[in-house]
Amino acid sequence: MANGGPEIEQLIQLLARLPGLGPRSARRAVLQLIKKKEQLMIPLSAALDRAVEAVTVCETCGNIDTRSPCHICVDPRRGESGILIVVEDVADLWALERAGVGAVKYHVLGGVLSPLDGVGPDDLSIDALLKRAPEFNEIVLAVNATVEGQTTAHYITDRLAPSGVKITRLAHGVPVGGELDYLDEGTLSQALKARTAF
Amino acid sequence: MHWSGEGLIIGVRRHGETGVIAEVMVAGRGRCLGLIRGGRSTKLAATLQAGNTVQVGWSARLEEHLGTFQLELLEARAAALIADRTRLYASQLICEHLHLLPERDPHDRLLGRAVRILDFGGTPHQLAAEVARYELELLEELGFGLDLTSCAATGTTRDLTHVSPKTGRAVSRSAAEPYLDRLFRLPPFLVGGGDPDEAELADAFRLTGYFLDLYVWMPRQLDPPAIRDTFVHLVT
Numbered sequence: 001m002a003n004g005g006p007e008i009e010q011l012i013q014l015l016a017r018l019p020g021l022g023p024r025s026a027r028r029a030v031l032q033l034i035k036k037k038e039q040l041m042i043p044l045s046a047a048l049d050r051a052v053e054a055v056t057v058c059e060t061c062g063n064i065d066t067r068s069p070c071h072i073c074v075d076p077r078r079g080e081s082g083i084l085i086v087v088e089d090v091a092d093l094w095a096l097e098r099a100g101v102g103a104v105k106y107h108v109l110g111g112v113l114s115p116l117d118g119v120g121p122d123d124l125s126i127d128a129l130l131k132r133a134p135e136f137n138e139i140v141l142a143v144n145a146t147v148e149g150q151t152t153a154h155y156i157t158d159r160l161a162p163s164g165v166k167i168t169r170l171a172h173g174v175p176v177g178g179e180l181d182y183l184d185e186g187t188l189s190q191a192l193k194a195r196t197a198f
Numbered sequence: 199m200h201w202s203g204e205g206l207i208i209g210v211r212r213h214g215e216t217g218v219i220a221e222v223m224v225a226g227r228g229r230c231l232g233l234i235r236g237g238r239s240t241k242l243a244a245t246l247q248a249g250n251t252v253q254v255g256w257s258a259r260l261e262e263h264l265g266t267f268q269l270e271l272l273e274a275r276a277a278a279l280i281a282d283r284t285r286l287y288a289s290q291l292i293c294e295h296l297h298l299l300p301e302r303d304p305h306d307r308l309l310g311r312a313v314r315i316l317d318f319g320g321t322p323h324q325l326a327a328e329v330a331r332y333e334l335e336l337l338e339e340l341g342f343g344l345d346l347t348s349c350a351a352t353g354t355t356r357d358l359t360h361v362s363p364k365t366g367r368a369v370s371r372s373a374a375e376p377y378l379d380r381l382f383r384l385p386p387f388l389v390g391g392g393d394p395d396e397a398e399l400a401d402a403f404r405l406t407g408y409f410l411d412l413y414v415w416m417p418r419q420l421d422p423p424a425i426r427d428t429f430v431h432l433v434t
Binding site for chain 1 (some may be wrong): 209210215221232243244245247249271274275277279280281283284287289290293296297342371373423424425428432
């Protein structure tokens with residue numbers, strides 16, 4: 001069913017492709033944008049134009065920023081710790097930044113090894129990581145605690161072994177707020193194995 | 199339509215924003231696919247890992263539909279697998295091989311061997327030997343089994359040391375003598391059991407890799423799985 005002219009229909013169709021939005025919610029969003037043209041639609045359009053022009057992928061770490069190298073890579077304080085955190089995706093980098101992990105640098109792999117999805121080592125930014133590795137004292141593999149994520153972590157560890165850099169990974173165990181009764185047996189067993197002095 | 203059974207998760211791929219399509223090897227039913235709504239939730243993340251055994255219920259309006267899965271975790275192996283590099287690579291390779299099987303075609307012998315490998319507690323070399331035997335069995339289940347029981351030239355069942363790349367049949371030491379450069383070495387553990395060394399494992403994977411490529415990957419225009427090279431490199 002048509003919702004106004006073709007321009008509005010196209011806008012609805014494009015918005016409906018965004019995560020979290022379907023055709024119905026896209027229609028509501030478009031309606032809201034049209035109702036608040038001055039306060040929302042025009043600034044949003046201008047912001048999108050600016051973002052299209054400015055946003056780029058950092059050629060060093062794979063982060064998304066408005067400059068390349070990104071502000072994290074050029075920050076001199078971040079080099080002092082000598083720690084490089086390897087993440088799967090930019091969203092993981094942002095999550096770690098929100099957590100305030102400190103003055104560290106990052107490397108975005110762009111995914112994980114996944115035979116089912118046809119993602120092999122050549123599809124990830126592993127060669128770039130190998131080139132960067134000698135600049136750091138420690139490399140933290142902050143990939144997801146999934147079979148695919150950990151396969152990728154082991155693979156990277158093998159490839160990084162000749163560099164002699166210390167390689168660590170995030171701990172696996174009980175999340176904050178987690179109740180033992182509801183945890184799966186595997187996580188519980190890993191948490192017990194990785195117990196620390198209290 | 200509805201059925202339920204016990205199965206091994208061999209893969210999960212994303213479907214839409216919140217769902218996943220899971221591939222499960224079910225006893226008596228083979229490789230089955232099903233949609234799991236909300237499968238990307240943190241609640242189901244630990245269950246939906248390759249290598250876990252689950253109680254699976256499948257339902258659809260018609261038999262030929264994709265259908266939906268209801269899963270309940272029976273055995274959580276994934277956490278133990280990800281802690282051990284050799285077992286993790288082996289499990290990934292096994293799951294990758296199971297994807298080669300046709301859908302909804304029972305292969306219980308292969309499933310049983312896969313589960314035994316996932317639960318295997320021996321040394322990395324013993325584990326690799328099990329994976330090599332598993333690849334031989336995979337060839338057999340796909341209809342391309344090698345005949346390692348007797349010599350293709352003399353018919354003898356003793357001193358079988360090589361395999362012909364043309365026929366996939368064993369060749370005895372004396373018959374192989376003039377053609378050593380053209381035959382594959384047959385590691386003794388593949389016919390007589392026992393623990394192999396690294397060279398024998400390399401021979402075994404060269405042998406199975408050749409025939410998998412010849413009969414399975416190449417005709418289907420597939421590349422050999424990258425994880426196989428990684429695993430073989432690790433254990434040889």
